[in-house]
Amino acid sequence: MRVLVYGHTKVAGGRDVRREIESIIPEGKVEFFSSASKLQLGLKHPENGFSIAVLFCSSRNELSKIKSLSHLLADLGIVLILPGRDDDLVTIGHSLLPRYLTFRDSDFGEVAEVLRRLVNTRKYMIAAMAEESAGNPALEERFRGTAVY
Amino acid sequence: MAKVLIIEDDFDVAAALSDMVTRLGHESTSCPTIEEGIGKTGSADWDLVFLDVRLPDGNGLDSIDDFKASASAPEVIVMTGYGDPDGAEVAIRSGAWDYLHKPLSFSNVRLSLKRVLQYRENTLKLQKQEKQLKLEGIVGSSRQLAACIELVGQAAQCEADVLITGETGTGKELFARAIHFNSARARNRLVVVDCAALPDTLVESALFGYERGAFTGADRAKEGLIKQADRGTLFLDEVGELSMSMQKAFLRVLQERSFRPLGGSREIASDFRLIAATNRDLDAMSRNGLFRDDLLFRLRSIAIHLPPLRMRPGDIVELVSHLTEQLFESFGITPKELSPEFMESVLSYTWPGNVRELMNALRTAISAATREPVVFVRHLPVNIRASLARSRAKAQPEDTPVFPEMSPGVTVSPFKQSRETILSEWEKKYFEALISSTKGNIREACRVSGLGRTQLYEMLKKHRISRLGWPD
Numbered sequence: 001m002r003v004l005v006y007g008h009t010k011v012a013g014g015r016d017v018r019r020e021i022e023s024i025i026p027e028g029k030v031e032f033f034s035s036a037s038k039l040q041l042g043l044k045h046p047e048n049g050f051s052i053a054v055l056f057c058s059s060r061n062e063l064s065k066i067k068s069l070s071h072l073l074a075d076l077g078i079v080l081i082l083p084g085r086d087d088d089l090v091t092i093g094h095s096l097l098p099r100y101l102t103f104r105d106s107d108f109g110e111v112a113e114v115l116r117r118l119v120n121t122r123k124y125m126i127a128a129m130a131e132e133s134a135g136n137p138a139l140e141e142r143f144r145g146t147a148v149y
Numbered sequence: 150m151a152k153v154l155i156i157e158d159d160f161d162v163a164a165a166l167s168d169m170v171t172r173l174g175h176e177s178t179s180c181p182t183i184e185e186g187i188g189k190t191g192s193a194d195w196d197l198v199f200l201d202v203r204l205p206d207g208n209g210l211d212s213i214d215d216f217k218a219s220a221s222a223p224e225v226i227v228m229t230g231y232g233d234p235d236g237a238e239v240a241i242r243s244g245a246w247d248y249l250h251k252p253l254s255f256s257n258v259r260l261s262l263k264r265v266l267q268y269r270e271n272t273l274k275l276q277k278q279e280k281q282l283k284l285e286g287i288v289g290s291s292r293q294l295a296a297c298i299e300l301v302g303q304a305a306q307c308e309a310d311v312l313i314t315g316e317t318g319t320g321k322e323l324f325a326r327a328i329h330f331n332s333a334r335a336r337n338r339l340v341v342v343d344c345a346a347l348p349d350t351l352v353e354s355a356l357f358g359y360e361r362g363a364f365t366g367a368d369r370a371k372e373g374l375i376k377q378a379d380r381g382t383l384f385l386d387e388v389g390e391l392s393m394s395m396q397k398a399f400l401r402v403l404q405e406r407s408f409r410p411l412g413g414s415r416e417i418a419s420d421f422r423l424i425a426a427t428n429r430d431l432d433a434m435s436r437n438g439l440f441r442d443d444l445l446f447r448l449r450s451i452a453i454h455l456p457p458l459r460m461r462p463g464d465i466v467e468l469v470s471h472l473t474e475q476l477f478e479s480f481g482i483t484p485k486e487l488s489p490e491f492m493e494s495v496l497s498y499t500w501p502g503n504v505r506e507l508m509n510a511l512r513t514a515i516s517a518a519t520r521e522p523v524v525f526v527r528h529l530p531v532n533i534r535a536s537l538a539r540s541r542a543k544a545q546p547e548d549t550p551v552f553p554e555m556s557p558g559v560t561v562s563p564f565k566q567s568r569e570t571i572l573s574e575w576e577k578k579y580f581e582a583l584i585s586s587t588k589g590n591i592r593e594a595c596r597v598s599g600l601g602r603t604q605l606y607e608m609l610k611k612h613r614i615s616r617l618g619w620p621d
């Protein structure tokens with residue numbers, strides 16, 4: 001599982017998002033990208049399954065660049081931060097089918113909380129899959145039937 | 150009006166039947182022999198054939214397949230003589246849609262004709278629908294997947310709430326997308342709500358939105374996801390994670406199609422279509438008091454259950470070929486061969502993470518094999534190889550091997566044969582379970598499996614599964 005974070009650090013919100021993420025995920029476990037083209041290269045990495053991307057778009061232009069990468073983002077859990085609340089931005093935002101969508105002027109504590117849960121769910125799922133393929137029925141039960149948390 | 154072909158050598162019976170068919174508003178033609186009847190199938194679009202058993206040029210039952218194989222694929226109703234108690238069973242086993250005992254009564258003919266034509270109309274409509282569905286990204290043509298796709302077609306045509314269940318990675322989101330993009334709402338938004346990713350407090354504000362000052366930190370109003378899905382589709386993912394209090398709140402939204410934002414004073418309407426998904430067993434949760442049964446009942450207006458990948462070996466083969474092709478292209482490398490052992494491993498692994506895990510494994514394998522012309526088992530992720538090794542060790546020596554023709558010196562039997570063996574074993578288990586769960590009720594078994602009567606009987610015949618002993 002990888003955690004990819006996209007956002008310009010030159011922009012105020014971009015720095016805040018990074019700080020929030022760094023506060024919950026250990027150093028070295030997050031990959032930061034400051035341009036869409038670097039992110040594009042990063043997404044071609046073979047170990048993309050179960051990965052998560054936090055995408056901070058500070059402008060309309062950035063959002064369209066991200067949108068053009070949607071084929072590479074298809075199976076990632078996306079947390080998307082939009083540059084504004086206009087209807088058309090929200091429509092583009094939802095077309096990426098994010099697990100969580102918010103705006104650049106919102107509380108990033110929420111983003112961190114959602115990210116923590118996404119990471120936990122995926123970690124749990126990977127562990128459960130490994131256990132299941134190792135033939136451990138107890139976990140299989142838990143995997144299918146009861147709470148993740 | 151339907152076109153009916155009557156194959157009957159007794160002139161009086163043929164004339165009487167023809168008269169009944171005409172009185173029911175359909176068109177009929179009679180022939181006294183099989184040969185003449187088959188000759189006629191080339192020249193017109195027949196919907197139905199009434200077929201006698203004892204005919205001058207042979208047994209009618211032996212010609213059922215020939216009639217059905219003709220261009221318009223008509224259904225066949227067999228007319229059996231009295232005093233032939235096994236005739237009906239034999240007729241159905243031979244692929245007839247139904248049977249009638251002679252002498253024919255008008256009411257029986259009418260009922261049978263009505264049923265078969267209704268069935269025919271439905272299947273034709275579904276076939277047309279399926280052809281028109283845009284199924285971007287969905288790979289696989291197993292019977293089970295086809296049954297799910299059929300439901301996508303039905304769901305796309307209406308506004309009913311849909312519940313998609315299945316293990317992780319079976320394609321619940323993919324199918325939710327297919328329903329939305331084939332529905333009348335396709336031009337509007339598809340809005341995802343991930344109930345597992347949102348803490349309880351956030352679920353509420355995310356779904357309903359809030360007014361300014363609704364709580365500390367709400368320094369400006371925020372539109373909720375329910376409103377953002379207005380005129381579109383709301384995809385409530387991991388719905389099993391909703392708390393009891395949110396279930397109650399959401400049920401109310403479903404009933405009223407309106408809601409009140411946090412801190413708001415008026416109700417806001419939203420015209421959304423709901424698709425929910427989960428990998429949990431909601432029935433069990435509801436029995437244990439963890440999921441409201443009234444909500445479950447509503448969500449399940451249309452239920453689609455995506456079967457695990459290990460139950461669909463045919464789909465594994467198709468997915469592997471599709472995904473590897475895609476990977477070769479995206480890595481910009483010339484296509485590589487997959488070793489037979491590689492395919493054997495992929496087919497015998499259990500894939501607890503289903504298609505997502507398969508995609509991952511193939512990606513890992515192909516990138517590990519970039520410098521080699523052939524992809525081998527050793528290129529698969531280590532946890533998969535370990536699991537395979539464990540289950541092989543367990544299976545030997547007293548268990549029947551998955552690949553029965555394997556002799557000690559040879560590692561692998563031919564691909565097609567291995568696949569056939571696995572498929573056939575799986576089919577047998579499936580149909581035994583089907584017949585037992587439907588208590589031998591053929592109509593119900595057809596509905597559950599999505600198979601036609603003929604196909605179902607073929608399978609029962611092939612695997613010698615009896616439905617006798619189960620009351621009808």
Ligand SMILES: Nc1ncnc2c1ncn2[C@@H]1O[C@H](COP(=O)(O)OP(=O)(O)OP(=O)(O)O)[C@@H](O)[C@H]1O
Binds near residue numbers: 074318428
């Ligand atoms: N029949 C299929 N053909 C092609 N790709 C598929 C198929 N089924 C699933 N996939 C792919 O597998 C991946 C996982 O699918 P999806 O996200 O829809 O699964 P899910 O059931 O929602 O899983 P989860 O419960 O973990 O959320 C996606 O990349 C999806 O495109």
Ligand SMILES: [Mg+2]
Binds near residue numbers: 321322386
């Ligand atoms: Mg999903």
